[in-house]
Amino acid sequence: MSFYFHSMTPIPNITTQTVNLKEDNHVHTHLCNHASGNMEEYVIAAINKRLTSITFLEHLEVDILYFERTWLTEADFVYYFKEGERLKKKYQGQIQVMLGIEIGYNPLAVNLLKKRLSGYPCEKIGLSYHFLFDGNKHLNMVSRRQENIDSLTAFGPDKVMTLYFDGLIQAVQELDCHVLCHLDAVMRHYPDLQFQESHWNQVNTLLQHMRDKGTMLELNTSGFTLRNVPYPCQHIVKRAIDLGIKLIAGSDAHRPEQVGRDFDRLPAFLSYSRN
Numbered sequence: 001m002s003f004y005f006h007s008m009t010p011i012p013n014i015t016t017q018t019v020n021l022k023e024d025n026h027v028h029t030h031l032c033n034h035a036s037g038n039m040e041e042y043v044i045a046a047i048n049k050r051l052t053s054i055t056f057l058e059h060l061e062v063d064i065l066y067f068e069r070t071w072l073t074e075a076d077f078v079y080y081f082k083e084g085e086r087l088k089k090k091y092q093g094q095i096q097v098m099l100g101i102e103i104g105y106n107p108l109a110v111n112l113l114k115k116r117l118s119g120y121p122c123e124k125i126g127l128s129y130h131f132l133f134d135g136n137k138h139l140n141m142v143s144r145r146q147e148n149i150d151s152l153t154a155f156g157p158d159k160v161m162t163l164y165f166d167g168l169i170q171a172v173q174e175l176d177c178h179v180l181c182h183l184d185a186v187m188r189h190y191p192d193l194q195f196q197e198s199h200w201n202q203v204n205t206l207l208q209h210m211r212d213k214g215t216m217l218e219l220n221t222s223g224f225t226l227r228n229v230p231y232p233c234q235h236i237v238k239r240a241i242d243l244g245i246k247l248i249a250g251s252d253a254h255r256p257e258q259v260g261r262d263f264d265r266l267p268a269f270l271s272y273s274r275n
């Protein structure tokens with residue numbers, strides 16, 4: 001079964017779900033070390049796109065053994081919340097600025113994650129799972145770098161996906177998060193990724209836990225660029241809607257010009273059933 005087989009499958013009832021296209025619930029800044037632009041540039045980009053709300057969701061990772069830092073330091077977070085407060089005031093009346101954190105789940109450091117989170121005046125918590133421990137070091141499950149793809153291939157794509165979804169199922173129960181980010185972006189740069197029946201079952205279990213905890217599902221529009229549909233795909237979105245899970249839009253912008261990217265494609269994505 002191909003990962004993308006379903007991308008144009010008509011989905012009944014999907015039109016009943018509405019998503020607020022005037023709010024971008026997921027942007028980054030240069031602070032994470034792999035994005036460009038400062039916080040104010042993102043706020044201005046959002047105003048220029050006539051958005052009513054922008055949520056920074058900066059990367060927090062703990063105890064990750066990786067060759068480079070792709071998340072904020074503790075000092076970065078101090079600056080982030082301070083600068084965020086300034087921007088909230090400065091642009092009050094023009095746009096709502098929200099300060100959030102995208103947690104990278106680490107099953108071996110849950111208490112530390114909770115401790116770090118509790119120290120911040122965070123308004124929104126997004127849950128992701130980026131780094132998988134291979135017993136020796138961490139593998140980046142969402143990277144496009146060839147060395148990461150090679151490591152994931154050696155580890156076994158099936159095994160990576162199984163551990164990824166197992167991790168998220170555990171994370172949703174252990175941590176109180178508002179939204180689950182880019183649910184099926186695992187190994188997004190791996191060619192011809194095969195989703196097995198067992199993975200669909202895991203996704204189903206994950207969505208049930210999200211419903212029980214009231215966790216929202218992100219429609220991450222960075223997927224449009226790579227595969228023509230957001231993360232996650234229609235089958236998962238359809239299942240989420242059936243379960244009554246709330247959907248929100250996030251661009252996952254890593255450059256100011258990516259704020260609100262491809263939001264105009266979401267209504268069509270949500271209403272393929274009419275075609």
Ligand SMILES: [Zn+2]
Nearest residue numbers: 028032034059
């Ligand atoms: Zn990032």
Ligand SMILES: [Zn+2]
Nearest residue numbers: 102128181182
């Ligand atoms: Zn992410």
